[in-house]
Amino acid sequence: MAKIAAIPMILTALCVFVGGTLWTVVYSFTGSKLLPKAKWVGLDQYERLWNTNRWIVSIENLMIYGICSLIFSLVIGFVLAALLDQKIRFENTFRTIILYPFALSFIVTGLVWQWILNPDFGVQNIVRSLGWASFEFDPLYNQDIVIYGILIAGLWQGTGLIMVLMLAGLRGIDQEIWKASRVDGIPTWKTYIFIVIPMMRPVFITTLVLIASGIVRVFDLVVAQTSGGPGIASEVPAKYVYDTMFLRQNLAQGFAASTMMLLAVAIVIIPWAYLEFGSRKRD
Amino acid sequence: MSGNGATSVEIKNLDLSFGAVDVLKGLNLSVNEGEFLVLLGSSGCGKSTLLNCIAGLLDVTGGQVFIKGRNVTWAEPSERGIGMVFQSYALYPQMSVEGNMSFGLKNARVPKSEIKERVARAADILQIEPLLKRKPSALSGGQRQRVAIGRALVRDVDVFLFDEPLSNLDAKLRADLRVELKQLHDRLDNTMIYVTHDQVEAMTLADRIAIMKDGIIQQLASPGEIYSRPANLYVADFIGSPAMNLQQGRVENGHFLAGELSVPLASYSFEREVAGDVWFGIRPEHVLVGDDAAGADLELTVKAEVVEPLGSDTLVLTSVNGKRFWLRISGQSKVASGDSLRAGVNAADASLFDAGDEERL
Ligand SMILES: Nc1ncnc2c1ncn2[C@@H]1O[C@H](COP(=O)(O)OP(=O)(O)O)[C@@H](O)[C@H]1O
Ligand SMILES: [Mg+2]
Numbered sequence: 256m257a258k259i260a261a262i263p264m265i266l267t268a269l270c271v272f273v274g275g276t277l278w279t280v281v282y283s284f285t286g287s288k289l290l291p292k293a294k295w296v297g298l299d300q301y302e303r304l305w306n307t308n309r310w311i312v313s314i315e316n317l318m319i320y321g322i323c324s325l326i327f328s329l330v331i332g333f334v335l336a337a338l339l340d341q342k343i344r345f346e347n348t349f350r351t352i353i354l355y356p357f358a359l360s361f362i363v364t365g366l367v368w369q370w371i372l373n374p375d376f377g378v379q380n381i382v383r384s385l386g387w388a389s390f391e392f393d394p395l396y397n398q399d400i401v402i403y404g405i406l407i408a409g410l411w412q413g414t415g416l417i418m419v420l421m422l423a424g425l426r427g428i429d430q431e432i433w434k435a436s437r438v439d440g441i442p443t444w445k446t447y448i449f450i451v452i453p454m455m456r457p458v459f460i461t462t463l464v465l466i467a468s469g470i471v472r473v474f475d476l477v478v479a480q481t482s483g484g485p486g487i488a489s490e491v492p493a494k495y496v497y498d499t500m501f502l503r504q505n506l507a508q509g510f511a512a513s514t515m516m517l518l519a520v521a522i523v524i525i526p527w528a529y530l531e532f533g534s535r536k537r538d
Numbered sequence: 539m540s541g542n543g544a545t546s547v548e549i550k551n552l553d554l555s556f557g558a559v560d561v562l563k564g565l566n567l568s569v570n571e572g573e574f575l576v577l578l579g580s581s582g583c584g585k586s587t588l589l590n591c592i593a594g595l596l597d598v599t600g601g602q603v604f605i606k607g608r609n610v611t612w613a614e615p616s617e618r619g620i621g622m623v624f625q626s627y628a629l630y631p632q633m634s635v636e637g638n639m640s641f642g643l644k645n646a647r648v649p650k651s652e653i654k655e656r657v658a659r660a661a662d663i664l665q666i667e668p669l670l671k672r673k674p675s676a677l678s679g680g681q682r683q684r685v686a687i688g689r690a691l692v693r694d695v696d697v698f699l700f701d702e703p704l705s706n707l708d709a710k711l712r713a714d715l716r717v718e719l720k721q722l723h724d725r726l727d728n729t730m731i732y733v734t735h736d737q738v739e740a741m742t743l744a745d746r747i748a749i750m751k752d753g754i755i756q757q758l759a760s761p762g763e764i765y766s767r768p769a770n771l772y773v774a775d776f777i778g779s780p781a782m783n784l785q786q787g788r789v790e791n792g793h794f795l796a797g798e799l800s801v802p803l804a805s806y807s808f809e810r811e812v813a814g815d816v817w818f819g820i821r822p823e824h825v826l827v828g829d830d831a832a833g834a835d836l837e838l839t840v841k842a843e844v845v846e847p848l849g850s851d852t853l854v855l856t857s858v859n860g861k862r863f864w865l866r867i868s869g870q871s872k873v874a875s876g877d878s879l880r881a882g883v884n885a886a887d888a889s890l891f892d893a894g895d896e897e898r899l
Contacts, residue, residue: 432630435622435628435630438620440642440646442645450632
């Protein structure tokens with residue numbers, strides 16, 4: 256019964272998502288400008304896309320942000336969780352403080368960090384007023400490192416949730432496992448790496464999904480912190496799509512960029528899903 | 539059988555507190571080499587805590603622990619020469635059975651050939667050779683516990699510690715593995731310290747049983763001694779199912795008096811002076827029934843209220859002086875509830891306890 260009841264919703268979802276996706280892909284092969292027009296231009300849009308400096312910078316930024324965000328979120332989240340797991344006092348207080356940024360939207364986070372990293376009001380100003388006059392810390396105004404300024408804000412916002420999830424995962428590990436490994440004489444770090452982390456596989460998959468969704472949403476952060484600047488140094492693909500479609504009225508170019516993003520996601524997801532669910536059946 | 543008299547594990551004045559809660563207070567215990575010692579007590583009495591102190595998994599608040607004459611109070615668990623088996627098996631789930639047994643050895647840089655030898659030997663003893671390549675998730679509970687025992691075996695240690703290793707298994711498997719553990723002990727001759735709350739396990743496995751209550755050892759003696767001469771009221775009540783029949787009364791002129799009852803105590807061997815109020819206890823299986831009751835120190839007629847046939851024998855619940863009074867009679871006897879029975883009690887089979895400090899008299 257429940258399955259039958261869900262059919263209309265599933266059908267709608269399929270039509271909207273699959274239909275919308277297909278439509279986007281198809282129209283990326285047209286010369287549509289302000290309005291969609293079925294005037295075929297072959298791969299022209301893609302050629303133009305990959306010859307656009309701004310798109311290349313966007314891709315580079317997303318790669319840097321994605322890889323760093325993945326590594327640092329996992330490492331920092333896990334280390335914080337492992338520290339909190341040592342039965343320290345005031346655990347609840349720490350957990351609340353570290354989780355708090357997650358309650359803020361990316362836009363608010365972006366604004367907060369725009370102030371903190373602003374050379375005239377934030378960290379640089381404070382350190383200088385403490386007497387270190389030559390101190391320089393203005394990542395948001397330096398083309399070479401602006402993406403790391405955004406990364407800091409992203410990590411600050413997202414790591415708390417990762418930590419809480421990892422902490423729950425660590426708490427789920429039977430204490431007797433720890434005792435057994437101590438009796439076996441296995442050092443703590445080895446117990447984490449060879450026994451505990453493999454046992455936390457489901458938690459890691461959940462956190463990976465969350466981190467990935469954070470990477471996709473970096474658009475909001477960029478808009479709030481730098482609007483893609485200085486110059487085009489902190490552009491990201493989603494912003495390229497948005498700007499081309501709605502500011503420069505170049506629909507087909509935006510569709511082409513979207514299709515490339517879809518392709519990239521598919522290249523990551525499909526082999527993973529194949530491994531994950533393919534191997535599950537064999538178990 | 540139980541060792542050559544040398545001391546294997548010795549605990550002196552051990553204190554352990556969790557914050558303000560004192561779990562163990564000045565506990566002394568000495569375990570002989572090759573002995574099978576069972577720590578028995580109800581849940582929460584501090585058995586696991588004591589075992590963890592011996593293993594070095596808890597830092598003691600005071601006192602000392604010696605293993606084989608060496609003071610190991612502050613030594614790491616892995617350096618104490620102990621192997622441990624847990625209730626939840628605590629196997630490393632991502633490693634094969636072989637991996638579980640060899641991980642500690644690999645980490646201690648034991649040569650490969652020796653690891654192989656030890657794993658093979660343990661697998662042979664425990665008959666788990668066909669399982670070596672499997673993951674723990676593909677094993678039954680009994681097999682998992684066997685692997686956990688194997689992981690302790692390969693460590694080639696003097697002392698094995700077990701924390702309720704059979705409690706997660708179903709009744710049949712528990713009985714089987716109990717026998718295997720006993721055979722294992724006979725074969726290896728290691729010292730074994732075994733924590734359980736199950737008195738059947740304790741009685742069947744132990745060379746000596748230490749009965750604990752609130753972190754204090756109430757009695758440390760052989761199963762037979764604990765059964766027939768419980769050191770205090772708690773032990774008397776704890777051991778035996780159904781529990782010992784108890785009557786409160788007083789001793790006057792060499793007789794135990796309670797309500798209508800009067801039992802001459804001439805045949806009871808007192809351990810200390812009798813003074814006033816006492817508890818009188820008799821085990822259900824020591825109550826004589828029918829013709830056997832004739833000539834006993836106390837003869838009385840009781841009415842069967844509940845009859846529980848167990849096959850080999852039958853339990854009959856009656857009441858004496860308004861208190862529950864269990865009898866254990868042969869499984870062949872035909873008794874129905876409502877029947878009147880003649881029962882007899884001999885003071886020689888009984889246990890007397892002081893009503894004040896509850897110690898054996
Ligand atoms: N880590 C701990 N922190 C605080 N109290 C504990 C801890 N571990 C055990 N206790 C307390 O110590 C007492 C003895 O526990 P334990 O040794 O586990 O009992 P058991 O005899 O059932 O094995 C219990 O009252 C328990 O609540
Ligand atoms: Mg316990």
